[in-house]
Amino acid sequence: MTPAPPRSGHDTWDLIETALRQLAGRRGGWLGDPLTAITMLASLIDQAERMIPASRAGIATALGTSPEQAELQYSPRSPVRDTREPYDPD
Numbered sequence: 001m002t003p004a005p006p007r008s009g010h011d012t013w014d015l016i017e018t019a020l021r022q023l024a025g026r027r028g029g030w031l032g033d034p035l036t037a038i039t040m041l042a043s044l045i046d047q048a049e050r051m052i053p054a055s056r057a058g059i060a061t062a063l064g065t066s067p068e069q070a071e072l073q074y075s076p077r078s079p080v081r082d083t084r085e086p087y088d089p090d
Helices: 010-027 034-050 056-063 067-074
Strands: none
Touching: 010 034, 056 067
């Protein structure tokens, strides 16, 4: 059985908006400031990625991509995902 592809809609919008408001309340931030909103959204994305209970191959299958592309997107060691460290392809 092929898994359903990821999708977003009103239900996911409502959940993310609620999570952002709650996080802003906990951290004392104001979501009217674009930088604050982006930082908090990035925090939620980071935490969500850490909660993915699948291997890179499983992620690739679910997203309809190759394991290599899934690795680039979701691995903490990926030079594409994390640009805080220098990347040397050799």
